Amino acid sequence: MSRKTTERGIRADGRRGVFTPGRIAVLVLAALxxxxxFENTQETRVRVIIPEVTLPLWTALLGTAVVGALFGAYFMRRRR
Structure with missing residues (x-):
């Protein structure tokens, strides 16, 4: 019993495969x-509204990425 898939990664039974081109692209971008x-580990000063905080740059970058991902997920879910 072979599983046939279309170019878009959709199998004959209507389900998508695990590794679609979109998922692979997201995984590559997330890894990059x-x-x-994590290559940017030096200390930096960040001003959040009023206080000025000194923290590693990777923490600020990771926090910004998480906030961006949450906003993106919210708006994609809302579009449906």
Whole structure:
């Protein structure tokens, strides 16, 4: 019993495969973002509204990435 898939990664039974081109692209971009984040380890000063905080740059970058991912997930879910 062979499983046939279309070009878009959809199997004959209507379900998508595990590794679609979109998922692979997201995984590659996420890996590159994490490499970039953890390569930047120097201390930096960040001003959040009023206080000025000194923290590692990777923490600020990771926090920004998480906030961006949450906003993106919210708006994609809302579009449906």
């Amino acid at each position: 973002a994490l490499i970039f984040i």
